[in-house]
Amino acid sequence: MSLTLPAQIILAVEILFVLTGCLLLGRHVFSSAGRQIARQRAAAMPAWSISVPDFFLFLFCVFMGGVAAQLFASMIVSPSEVELALSIVVHGGAFHAGMLAGVILFRGVLKREPRSDRSSANRLPQGFATLLIALPLLAATGLIWQALMNGLGVELQEQDLIGIFAETKSPVLLGCMVFLAVVIAPITEELIFRAGIFRYLRTRLPRWAALLVPALLFAGLHGNLASFAPLTMLGIIFSLAYERTGSIAVPIIAHGLFNLNTIVLILAGLGV
Incomplete structure (x- = not known):
């Protein structure tokens, strides 16, 4: 080809x-040298000091946020009535937005946390690396x-x-999927x-x-x-x-x- x-x-x-x-x-x-630096920085990362019930509350907020948002989106736009690409944008976007809302609810309202004092410089090059x-x-x-x-005979x-x-x-649909x-x-x-x-x-x-x-x-x-x-x-x-x-x-x-x-x-x- x-x-x-x-x-x-x-x-x-x-x-x-x-x-x-x-x-x-x-x-x-x-x-x-790289492994030594990694160990030092890993040791410096603070633990997330929340209780077991609070951790499961976090998971509950995330799960219920995603499910609730997806159910709401399904009531507005039925997955069977639209093309697959639009369904992914609407229902996939709703699911992720709902989970994100659950994270924000837990961290921002239920369990406030101090911001990290680590340097914010070089995040983009570190992400690219x-x-x-x-x-x-x-x-x-x-x-x-x-x-x-x-080898196991499993078709992927x-x-x-x-x-x-x-x-x-559709450029609009494609743009929405890329953004998502x-x-x-x-x-x-x-x-x-x-x-x-x-x-x-x-x-x-x-x-x-x-x-x-x-x-x-x-x-x-x-x-x-x-x-x-x-x-x-x-x-x-x-x-x-x-x-x-x-x-x-x-x-x-x-x-x-x-x-x-x-x-x-x-x-x-x-x-x-």
Whole structure:
């Protein structure tokens, strides 16, 4: 299959991103100095000192917010009466907005917390660096996962969203889906899985479990077996980035950039 010139440029940039990510992995993750810095910064991150009932109240607010908003959206726009792309925008957007409202209700009204005193500088470059580090790890995880599933005779189906993004003709619908994927979803999911679940578990469970549990929940939320292992890896990377930088803005930015990168590849006909 021959690629158009824009697709060739995008592919070249993607390869450059992966190679740069390999260099950053060696410098910041696999080197002894990088690991020492990571341990020091992780130790400096304060625990989320809330009670078990309060943590479950947090989960309840998030869950009920998402369900209530989605039910309200379904009463206004029936999923069976509109095209799939519009349904994703309306009902997916409502679900994420409802969960975000639950987070805001808990943190802003029920349980106020002091703001972090860590420096807010360099969040954008740190988020971009997190994306670059994630790309080679995700590529390797995806290849291993696909080989494992093929060996077990499990047929993997691509995510429905891939076809929907590629086939949507309405610029307005496409713009709304991009906004949902690049802005709303990253903010909501990082506040829940990293600033919520991971932060609570990291001082109460063994480190591997605190990293793995929210990552598995994050991957399961997306409901696709083909992307389950790569998204689990991505969730672990985002938790480590949050722990190392002390700023939830870093994984939010990395998450948004990752989704944007995926959308660009889909629209260029390169898949994911």
